[in-house]
Amino acid sequence: MLKIEGLFLELDGRPILRGLELEVAEGEIHALLGANGTGKSTLAYTIMGLAGYRPQRGRIYFAGQEITDRSVTERARLGITLAWQQPASFEGLTIKEYLEIARQSGGTSPTIAECLELVGLPAANYLARTLNEHLSGGERKRVELAAVLAMNPRLAILDEPDSGIDVLSLADIMEVIRGMNRRGITVLLITHREEFARAAHRASHLCAGRVLKTGEPEEVVRFYKENCKRCDHVNEPELEQLEGQR
Amino acid sequence: MRKAVELDYSKEFAAIARAYEQSGGDAQALRDHRFGSLVVSGNHILGLNKLPGLEIEVEELADGIKAHIEVEPGAIIAQPVHLCFGLLPKEGVQRIISHFKVGPGASVRFLAHCSFPNAVKVQHIMEAEAQIGAGAEMEYNEAHFHGPAGGAEVYPHARIAIAEGGRYRSEFKLIQGMVGRLDIDYEVHLEARATAELLAKVYGKGDDRIRIKDSLYLEGAQARGLVKSRIVLQDRAEAEFAGEAVGAAPFARGHIDCTEILRGTEAKAVAVPKLTVVDERAKLTHEAAIGSIDKKELETLMARGLSEEEAVETVVRGLLR
Numbered sequence: 001m002l003k004i005e006g007l008f009l010e011l012d013g014r015p016i017l018r019g020l021e022l023e024v025a026e027g028e029i030h031a032l033l034g035a036n037g038t039g040k041s042t043l044a045y046t047i048m049g050l051a052g053y054r055p056q057r058g059r060i061y062f063a064g065q066e067i068t069d070r071s072v073t074e075r076a077r078l079g080i081t082l083a084w085q086q087p088a089s090f091e092g093l094t095i096k097e098y099l100e101i102a103r104q105s106g107g108t109s110p111t112i113a114e115c116l117e118l119v120g121l122p123a124a125n126y127l128a129r130t131l132n133e134h135l136s137g138g139e140r141k142r143v144e145l146a147a148v149l150a151m152n153p154r155l156a157i158l159d160e161p162d163s164g165i166d167v168l169s170l171a172d173i174m175e176v177i178r179g180m181n182r183r184g185i186t187v188l189l190i191t192h193r194e195e196f197a198r199a200a201h202r203a204s205h206l207c208a209g210r211v212l213k214t215g216e217p218e219e220v221v222r223f224y225k226e227n228c229k230r231c232d233h234v235n236e237p238e239l240e241q242l243e244g245q246r
Numbered sequence: 247m248r249k250a251v252e253l254d255y256s257k258e259f260a261a262i263a264r265a266y267e268q269s270g271g272d273a274q275a276l277r278d279h280r281f282g283s284l285v286v287s288g289n290h291i292l293g294l295n296k297l298p299g300l301e302i303e304v305e306e307l308a309d310g311i312k313a314h315i316e317v318e319p320g321a322i323i324a325q326p327v328h329l330c331f332g333l334l335p336k337e338g339v340q341r342i343i344s345h346f347k348v349g350p351g352a353s354v355r356f357l358a359h360c361s362f363p364n365a366v367k368v369q370h371i372m373e374a375e376a377q378i379g380a381g382a383e384m385e386y387n388e389a390h391f392h393g394p395a396g397g398a399e400v401y402p403h404a405r406i407a408i409a410e411g412g413r414y415r416s417e418f419k420l421i422q423g424m425v426g427r428l429d430i431d432y433e434v435h436l437e438a439r440a441t442a443e444l445l446a447k448v449y450g451k452g453d454d455r456i457r458i459k460d461s462l463y464l465e466g467a468q469a470r471g472l473v474k475s476r477i478v479l480q481d482r483a484e485a486e487f488a489g490e491a492v493g494a495a496p497f498a499r500g501h502i503d504c505t506e507i508l509r510g511t512e513a514k515a516v517a518v519p520k521l522t523v524v525d526e527r528a529k530l531t532h533e534a535a536i537g538s539i540d541k542k543e544l545e546t547l548m549a550r551g552l553s554e555e556e557a558v559e560t561v562v563r564g565l566l567r
């Protein structure tokens with residue numbers, strides 16, 4: 001469904017993505033693991049086509065079409081969306097309006113109230129609240145997941161949906177993502193949590209702007225832990241050495 | 247049944263009521279005896295409804311009106327008092343001189359709507375004074391409706407004094423149509439534990455020139471004030487925001503918060519916050535943001551399928567709400 005070939009991207013003259021290759025299959029939850037600063041969010045922005053994230057080299061294909069030069073809106077209308085690691089605040093916009101915007105392209109998605117209930121926010125308490133006032137970080141992240149549910153995209157890129165979520169609710173959030181996936185949404189799940197990665201169908205490990213390994217989540221988690229623990233070159237791994245283990 | 251409105255229902259009343267609705271007002275309320283109201287077209291007083299505890303005295307001037315509006319001590323005016331000002335011809339001057347007195351412990355809320363739908367060369371001058379008694383509460387919401395010509399000069403000037411523990415909140419909105427020139431000058435003096443909140447939301451278009459000057463004088467201990475403005479500018483519109491706070495008493499708190507959004511390259515915005523601390527136990531803060539619309543907000547909406555233009559409209563609508 002999503003295929004990325006030889007992606008190079010520099011930010012402020014610094015190479016961040018360096019020949020990245022990734023394939024996400026239709027219908028799967030694909031976890032993306034990697035240490036802080038390895039380029040996970042950058043990859044998410046590049047797939048979404050945000051301004052300033054046009055790759056210098058490489059191609060991105062979605063559902064058989066090349067989208068490397070498409071605008072954000074075009075990509076969204078093809079069925080891609082992104083839930084930001086730190087969602088935007090939006091002064092004066094109510095949660096109801098925000099979710100309605102997402103739902104415009106959603107068609108058969110659950111109602112807005114249902115989307116909120118699914119992410120653990122009682123609709124009656126939240127619909128009329130604005131996004132910039134009195135929402136905790138975790139609540140805001142849940143609203144972002146509700147927006148993805150309302151939009152019902154073909155591919156949802158979730159950038160650390162687990163960060164800011166209280167420990168007791170983590171399992172619920174993972175269940176929301178699984179439910180999303182059961183409704184036919186392919187998920188690229190950026191996470192630091194092993195248990196989230198394990199709940200995925202497949203996983204990839206990102207280091208220094210490259211995918212070093214893709215495979216069974218368990219195997220990728222082990223690879224990540226073993227190699228990143230002993231790697232003392234933060235974001236500058238001895239690529240050749242690791243290459244052999246791919 | 248008690249007569250709702252003491253003055254005549256003329257064609258002019260109907261016309262001004264229509265303009266009132268255009269500016270977001272509920273014209274029914276102007277004829278409803280449960281709501282205090284004052285309806286003025288040019289210098290004609292068309293409607294006046296007083297309530298127990300709410301006294302309105304008004305006289306016509308050559309170029310406007312002079313009103314004294316008083317709320318008795320302890321009176322709680324449950325329904326909003328509707329003030330409808332407007333000038334329907336293309337040209338003319340409307341001067342509104344008003345004096346508000348809210349007795350200690352009283353509470354009142356005004357909904358003012360000002361309509362200049364045909365303005366080509368119109369001046370609307372507001373010279374207001376308000377005295378808010380100890381523990382009293384006054385809210386003043388003013389919405390403007392202007393036509394497409396941008397031929398108005400609007401000068402809302404007010405001096406507000408809030409006694410101990412009193413509360414004042416105002417919201418000025420000019421987002422429909424094109425104004426021409428807008429010059430807001432509000433000065434608020436606060437005694438101990440008094441609070442004030444001054445909000446302005448303005449959409450400048452065409453060649454609009456906008457100046458907003460809001461000043462808080464925190465003169466009593468623990469007085470608290472907030473000045474907040476949201477200005478969106480397009481075309482060649484220019485705006486200058488000058489928010490000022492003076493902290494002259496222990497534990498007074500003041501905050502100035504200004505966001506100005508520019509759409510296009512020709513609009514221009516200036517923000518000049520000024521903080522003066524006279525008593526070192528006072529605390530004053532400010533934040534100002536001038537620029538284009540937040541990129542992340544736009545891209546989030548675009549990632550949900552909105553076009554860039556739709557995303558801009560959505561963000562602006564929220565900001566000016």
Ligand SMILES: Nc1ncnc2c1ncn2[C@@H]1O[C@H](COP(=O)(O)OP(=O)(O)OP(=O)(O)O)[C@@H](O)[C@H]1O
Pocket residue numbers: 011012014016034035036037038039040041042043085
């Ligand atoms: N606009 C920018 N200009 C220059 N460098 C940037 C820019 N944005 C990010 N970077 C750098 O790119 C690298 C990758 O950042 P990115 O946010 O993609 O990391 P990440 O893998 O998402 O990390 P985290 O786990 O902390 O979220 C970092 O080293 C960061 O400093």
Ligand SMILES: [Mg+2]
Pocket residue numbers: 040041042085159
């Ligand atoms: Mg990140």
